Amino acid sequence: MDNSQLDKAICDLNINDVKRILESGNYSFNVYEQRTDKRWPPIISCVYTETGAVGRDDTKRCEILKLLVQYGANVNHQLSVFKVGNHNYRYTDSTPAMFAAEGGYLTCLQFLVKSGADLTLTSSRGDTALMYAAKHGQIDCLKYLTQHMPASLLNSRNDDGQTALIVAVSNSVKDNTDCLQHLVELGADLNVQEKDGFTALMLALKNCHKQCVTLLLEKEVDINTVSRYRETSLILALEKNLTEAAIQLLEKGADVNGVSRGGASPLILALRNGDTETVTLLLEKGADVNTVSHIRETPLMLALSKGLIETVVLLLQKGADVNTLSNENETPLMFALRNEYTDIVTLLLDKGANVNTMSSFGLTPLMFALTRKRIKIVALLLEKGAYVNARDFNDETPLTIAIQNDLTDAVKLLLEKGANVNELSHFGLTPLMLAVARKRIKIVALLLEKGANVNTGTHHGETPLMKALKNDYIEAVTLLLENGANVNAVTPFLGETPLLMALEKRHTESVALLLEKGADINHVTPTGNTPLMKALQRGAEGAVKLLLEKGADVNRVSLEGKTPIMVARERNLTEAVTLLLEKGADGNASPNKGETPRQPALKAVTSLLEKGADVNTVRQFGETPLMLAVKRGDTEAVVLLLEQGTDVNVLSGFGETPLMFAAESGDTKTVALLLDKGADVNAMSRDRETPLMFALKRKHTKTMALLLQYGAYVNVESDNRKTPLILALEIDFAEAVTLLLDNGAYVNAVTPFLRETPLFLALKKKYTEGVALMLEKGAIVNTIFYERETPLSLALKAKYTEGVALLLEKGADFNAFSPHYYATTLLGSAIKEKYPEALKLMLERETNINRVAHFDNTPLIVALKRKNTEAVRLLLEKGADVNTRSYNGETPLTVALEHGSSEAVPLLLEKGADVNIMSQRGWTPLMVALEHGSSEAVPLLLEKGADVNIMSLRGWTPLTLALIRRRTEAVPLLLEKGADVNSASREGCKLLVLG
Known part of the structure; x- marks a missing residue:
């Protein structure tokens, strides 16, 4: 039947139309006979609260109610149906009295009660009409209900363990102080806990209902109750930054050392808030100054991070540990250095702070101080024994940090304390090279004075002198030359010298200085380039004149077949052409790019040498006769070339030396010959590979051993x-x-x-x-x-x-956190991965078998949740606590039952698991077994003395649960053990009848 007309009349509060429809009989009070999407009886429509309609038109609604009741509407109707989507329906079993209480329709509520409304009825969640009124702050309805309901309903609980008092403060939006006060005055239980272990006070704090908090604190409430998440009233007050409430709680004796599931203590929370007043009070009350959160924060670290200097001093006076490590392995000393608290640094050092602890990034306190340019602190740390040659993960040392920050005084201090002035970085940089690159002339002079090697080069063979020339740093060039810099150093790949670099930059002044110091004017690169060629290519005619005066070879031919005069003509350097001709340059030379007839045929080496062939002649790709002989494995030719004085360290076009080719082939005889003739055992190719690496890649062990004997790096x-x-x-x-x-x-x-x-x-x-x-x-x-x-x-x-x-x-x-599982230790990950071999090894070394392994779960609970029976056995053998609780109040036994770890249940019972321990919901292991259908466990629990008449927060017994969940096989067992058939709830009895 279609009730749409009646529904519309009720919604419009049109009393006359309602009366007319009722008189016509064109309606139905039975929801199953209705054909509309909103299948609920007219009596519910009358008191249902639309948005914004709370408490409106109470009198008119009551008049309609009277008509509906007059025509037979049931004042205790509980079934209403809503259509959701095309084929789905949602059911609600709220009574008219519940809806009236929720909407604040006092007149309607009074009429319903007078008409026989049963106020003891509950919804499917166990909510009463009183709870509906309390939740929505309907004080008038709440007062009326408390006057007309049975007194037992004042503290009755719903499925979530909530009473009307708890419901009143659970509204996160509305501060229902009036309702709360009335319930308190009536004697409502102030310390009852809902399923998550929260009391009314805790929920008021959680929802920031300050007036409710004040009201409850005036009463005798338990302020140290702990929720399933290990939160206390004090922790909740500090989490919400309710300073006044926190101070009140402390004055009333709140536990100052409780720790939440997140590992935060009241002291840590107060410091996160920067609440120094509360911090001081907490310390006076005995708060643990060395508590550590799950992210490894300590009070001292937080105080330093927040800049709370007075609090830092107070914490140190109270015995704060100055060497605790943070999540990044940083100590309080590092926090102080980062924030530049000089006085605090001194205080921490006096308290025994470790000056050589390394952070996760390899940083030491000395490095922090240098980065912040705090010279006085640097001196202080050095006096306390700071290690001057430490390296961080970016390959920085205290000395290199000081150089980068231009801290001359710090460099001096570090060198006096033994800093390695010639320390090589992974990139082959020395402190001197870095100082030159950063143009720190005072530091350059200081390093040279302290014995810095002026000729140590990078892996690319670049020396400090070359770096100075590349950076146009004439001051450094002069200073390096005065201190013996090698003017003829050669880079491995390109074969560049300082002179060539100076010419590249067209530094005539530098060229003159280098020539004065004996720079090789006829050096030839692997590409056949000479200083004279470079000067001409760069158009540096002043430098050309200097080179010619020093006797530069004017007829040298490059690999491209060009002579200096050809380059001068290409560049239109008329003056240079004249100078070259004056010095004997061949004005008729022409390009010749091909090979000479003497090079390629190694079979004719002897005859070519007899005819005066050049043993160091270079092919187009930079290969010399020696390289070709080595590559072909022609030992006799190698010996012959070496006797003729061939260059053993010449570079190919790819920066490779003859020794690299020999090492790559594994020819130990040739390797030994080359090494004995002075081959550079640590020469580097273009890819910065040494002969040792060439031998290694080809797996030539004997060759590697030989190279190492000769000093290979x-x-x-x-x-x-x-x-x-x-x-x-x-x-x-x-x-x-x-x-x-x-x-x-x-x-x-x-x-x-x-x-x-x-x-x-x-x-x-x-x-x-x-x-x-x-x-x-x-x-x-x-x-x-x-x-x-x-x-x-x-x-x-x-x-x-x-x-x-x-x-x-x-x-x-193994108690460090695993990177593969969130908030789980490595021991916990071994359990999750079902890796018993590793777990055994860890348990042999574990001193605290009940240490947290995942969130606040012990290893045993983790094992049970993973159904890892073997791990459970191992843990129980090691003495794991079978009655410990997880963060949400679960015990190992309830976890085993909930997660279907049936094999573990007997093991736990053998070890003395408590069969009557109650969860936060008020459920015992027997109830959990019945809820989850663990039929095998029920007899075991009963044998161990499980209480068959214990009640949950809602008032259910094991028998009630067995009937509701239709665990028919368990009912006879429960009855045999003395289950009280009269204690089963109405729902349970109904199911028994239906079953």
């Missing part, structure tokens, strides 16, 4: 910043790994971007011997890689048991 880096050790690991060359480590390879070298170390690569490859060897050689076991991966987390992820064992033996931290 074992820690040199290629162009992509990979050391020989890293390269050996990447190509699975185990023999080379051992050889390199035995020769001092740096085990903590880090690749760029991914920040992988040799240990990381060995673990990745599951190379056990290499892992053991690197750990033995000092590999950092708890270092952090890209995306916060650690060696142990990597081994766990790969299920590499041998690696896990080795790492744990060396002290790997």
